[in-house]
Amino acid sequence: MTDHRTPELFDEAMASKAWPFEEARKLLKRIERSGDKKEVLFETGYGPSGLPHIGTFGEVARTTMVRHAFSLISDLPTRLVCFSDDMDGLRKVPDNIPNGDMVREHLDKPLTAVPDPFGKYESFGHHNNAMLRAFLDRFGFEYDFASATECYRSGLFDKALLRVLEAYDEVMAIMLPSLRAERQKTYSPFLPVCPRTGKVLQVPLEERKPEAGTVVYRDPETGALVEVPVTGGHCKLQWKADWAMRWYAQDVDYEMSGKDLIDSVKLSSRICSALGGTPPDGFNYELFLDEKGEKISKSRGNGLTIDEWLRYASPESLELFMFQAPRKAKRLYFDVIPKTVDEYFTFLAKYPGQSLKERLVNPVWHIHLGDPPTVDMPVSFALLLNLVNASQSDDREVLWGFIRRYAPGASPETHPVLDNLVGYAVNYFDDFVKPSKSYRAPSDTERAALEDLAERLGALEAGAPAEEIQDVVYEVGKSHPFESLRDWFRALYEILLGQEQGPRFGSFVALYGVEETRALISQALSGRLAG
Structure with a gap:
């Protein structure tokens, strides 16, 4: 995070309408109310029963933006924790993993107690945690990783878990109205980890012993009463209670979540308050x-x-x-x-x-966290896509030949970001544009206009700029009986490029070349494109 805060930057940050600053100012008010914070903790959560996905990226990226905005209006140090719920019991075998039968034998065990089906890590949870960290590192995010299994087993959560046991009736009073009548009969915020099988059990509690810090349940297979501590990883919490306990234990200040979790956030916030904590700030993003x-x-x-x-x-x-x-x-x-x-x-x-x-x-x-790079981008992505389309080439050197003519002095060495964009354009065209292309033959009106355009383009001086070419395209459209210029441009795209939309046509001609465009028009008029 590169900004050196100045009085002017502070003032503008305190007034900016950008949403990360709005969130940062809201968080600052929370911190000022508490009065004794030495560190501001941001958190994101990850369910490691599957691989990281685009939503994971979005949550970490957005939280990082708020964190950076906050750093410009407060001197307090900040930290972002990416928390993995890897002590959850594995409820079903994912479809996209090998060795499913082997994994099936360990259903209901914590993810960190399920063997890695890929055979690379200590457990399935460790494998997916490694994928998460590699994923976040790939994008250069600054974060600390936290494992639920380690937090539970190390004793980090012990004090908070004992507090949940003390406040059991209050937690139940919050949770029960949110559950179906049938679920209410068996619900407990504590999920014992069976000492006999290692499974995370969803069973009703027979007895609670706050003084001893234990709970008693009946083994669903043997019928025996079993007493286990709620600390040290012998129990974990149902997820809404778990979320609240984590906020309380770590004093989390900010965590955002999807709109589908609004009700869960409300319940977890009430539980956190019942434990004596302050729920974090955050907002619910749309899906x-x-x-x-x-x-x-x-x-x-x-x-x-x-x-x-x-x-x-x-x-x-x-x-x-x-x-x-x-x-x-x-x-x-x-x-x-x-x-x-x-x-x-x-x-x-x-x-x-x-x-x-x-x-x-x-x-x-x-x-770019306050330090955007300077990039010269003489050609848009839309233009590159249409260049690949019209040239029918995925050869980067051929495409660079067109680009050099359009932007003299440009090369893969001087414009590496543009070179990357060329590769992206080839991939996008091959995978997405090409399969859906559909050329059509011109109508009589469109044929006459295209013949006129080819003739007028031929009369231009060599190296005519894109604006001059665009003026010619407009003049041709106006001099033929189209209901609107929009119909003329749509015709150009559909007849010459096989698609409904396209870039500024003058810019396309300047990039592709006047003579190449005239040859493309000739192909369309002869029926070789639509045929």
Whole structure:
């Protein structure tokens, strides 16, 4: 986190309308009310029964943005803990792992007691924790990792667990009204870890002994009464009580969560208060939607994975997607990527010329934690996609030949970010655009306009700039009987590029080349594209 706070920066941060600053100011008021904080703790949670996903990235990225914003308005040190709920019992065998039969023999045991089906780590929980840490490290996040198993077994949570036992009736009074009548009969916030089988048991308690710090349950298989301590990893808590206990034990100040957890946050906050703690600040972000506008579900697999995004675009563009309107439900599908990529570079290009006030609401300031890079991006992602389309080439050197003509002096060595973008464009075109392309033949009106365009392009001087070419395209559209210029441009895209939308056509011609565009028009008029 690179900012050196100045009085001007502090003043602007205290007034900025960017949502991370709004969250940071809210958190500052909380800290000032408590009066005795020596460290501000941010936290995110991870359920390691599966691999990290795009939602995990979003939560850590957004929390990091708030943490950085807070660092500009407070001198208190901060820490981000990524907490893994790896003591949860494994309830079902995931579909996407090897050695499922072996794992099935260990159902209901803590994830850190289930053998690793991949054969690489001490347990399945350790494997997925390693994947989480590699995932977070890949993006350069600054965080501390915490394992529920270690926290429970080391005694870190012992004091808080004993407090839950003392406040058992209050916790039950909060939880029971939220449960179905049938579940109310058997619910207990404590889940004993069976000393005989090692399984995390969901059983009613027969007796509580706060003075001894133990609970008594009946073994569901043998019928024997078993007494176990609530400390030292002999019990864990049901997740809403567990969440509250964790906030209380660690004095967590900030944790955000998805909109689907609003009711859970309310319950856990009440439990945390009942224990004598102060629930953390945070906000509920909206969930992502698939291409049909339906909620994305990990189990259904109807969303875009993080590896898919990173095949077509940079991590920074994904952070932009996460930054924008976090409280608004957004479609997370392949077709949002090109627009998001170009928006990222547009924000980056605006940054150097902006005032400090404008910079603090610019997403790239938050994405790059106050230190956005200077990047020369002479070609947009949308243009590159259409260049790959029209040239029918995925050869990077061929594509760079077009780029060098459009932007003399540019090369993979001088413009490495653009070179990466070329690779992304090839991947995106091959995987997503090419399979859905559909050229059509021109109507009589469109044929006449295309012939006119080819002729007028041929009359341009060599090296004509994109704006001059765009003027010619407009003039042709106006001189032919289209109902609107929008119909003319749609015709260009559908007939020449096989798609409904495209970039500024003058810029495309300048990049692809005037003679190459005239040849493309000739192909379309002869029926070779639509055929």
